[in-house]
Amino acid sequence: MRRILLLGLAALVLLSCDSGLPSLRVEHGADSVTVHLETLGEYPTSVGRLLLADMQSGQTIWEVRRSQGTPQLWKVAFQAGENPAEPPGVTGGGSFEVVTPQGASSFDLGPGGEYRLTVWSETGHSSRTTSFKLETDSEQAVSEPAE
Numbered sequence: 175m176r177r178i179l180l181l182g183l184a185a186l187v188l189l190s191c192d193s194g195l196p197s198l199r200v201e202h203g204a205d206s207v208t209v210h211l212e213t214l215g216e217y218p219t220s221v222g223r224l225l226l227a228d229m230q231s232g233q234t235i236w237e238v239r240r241s242q243g244t245p246q247l248w249k250v251a252f253q254a255g256e257n258p259a260e261p262p263g264v265t266g267g268g269s270f271e272v273v274t275p276q277g278a279s280s281f282d283l284g285p286g287g288e289y290r291l292t293v294w295s296e297t298g299h300s301s302r303t304t305s306f307k308l309e310t311d312s313e314q315a316v317s318e319p320a321e
Contacts, residue, residue: 194295195295197302198211198293203253205253207252209293209304218246218248220244220246220268221246222240222295224294225237225291226290226291227292229290235281237273238259238273239273240296241268243267244266245264245265245269245270247263250291253308254285255282257281257282259280260272286309287308289306289308291303291306
């Protein structure tokens with residue numbers, strides 16, 4: 175019985191550590207959204223890939239993948255209008271390559287657009303997803319909880 179309890183506890187610990195990613199927290203601004211990726215609320219998180227898709231069409235708007243080293247991020251911000259294709263604030267001695275939009279230095283998001291962001295761990299074995307809507311001044315901020 176003791177062995178079963180220990181095995182169960184070990185499995186629980188392994189499952190809780192499997193993702194390697196913290197929960198994603200969405201913070202709304204006037205016409206922007208910041209998705210926080212911090213580990214334990216203050217440390218940057220190692221990230222292997224980020225993908226932003228339009229929820230209505232399912233089309234990939236923006237995607238970056240780890241190209242070298244161990245890129246780490248505290249947060250990713252999106253705003254209505256032009257956004258940089260290369261995520262700012264990358265630390266950890268790593269970098270990303272822009273997959274979509276290929277060859278572009280920026281991408282555009284529309285006000286009122288609904289988007290889904292998926293973030294993969296450094297190894298790519300696990301991911302977290304959250305969705306958000308870029309609000310206009312007259313709309314109320316709404317976001318769905320992260321998975």
